[in-house]
Amino acid sequence: MGALLDLSEENYRLLLRLAPELRLMQGRALSCLDHGMDLHLEVLEQTPYTSLLHLTYFFPHAGGHYPDPDANLRVYHDSKQVDIVDLRQSALPLKKWGDNPTLEQRWKLNLFLSKWLAFCVIQGHGFGAGGPEYASSRERWVVS
Structure with a gap:
């Protein structure tokens, strides 16, 4: 259980x-x-101690755009952790877990999230402080 908490903190x-x-x-x-x-990134909810987010890529698809990976995340600012509310992706064979994922399933999902977030950081993605005016020259920002 401790390793899962460490991973949740790393995701934060x-x-x-x-x-x-x-x-x-x-x-x-x-x-x-x-x-x-x-x-x-879409902020769905802000409370004094938590944020609820939707994070995704949209791939072109015959019917429009296909989100993958597609994650809803609950961010706990007081404990500095991220909890996966829902995660859909097609890259890895992670099975749908239902309402009560096992510890092993939660570990796999959090590990996937960690790898994806790290990849986004390494690529140079970011949602700068205060909005578009803080973006570097290689980024284009749209905030609505």
């Missing part, structure tokens, strides 16, 4: 590298890089 640190001002964000934000997929 990675998420804050992507969105340092997460607690202040509202609505939707988009991080666009010249060399990769656009990363979409």
Whole structure:
């Protein structure tokens, strides 16, 4: 159980590298890089101690756009942890877990999230402090 908590804390640190001002964000934000997929972030809810987020890429698809990976995350700012509310992805054979995932299933999901968040950070994605005016020259921002 301790390793899962450590991973949840690492996911919090990675998420804050992507969105340092997460607690202040509202609505939707988009991080666009010249060399990769656009990363979409939507803040669904802000409370004094938590944030509820939707994070995804949208791949072109015959019927429009297909979100993958597609995650809803509960961020606990007081304990500095991230909990996966829902995660859908097609890259790895992670089975649907229902309402009560086992410890092993939660570990696998959090490990996937950790790898994805780290990949986004390494690529250069980010939702800068205060919005688009803080973006580097290689990023294009859309905030609504």
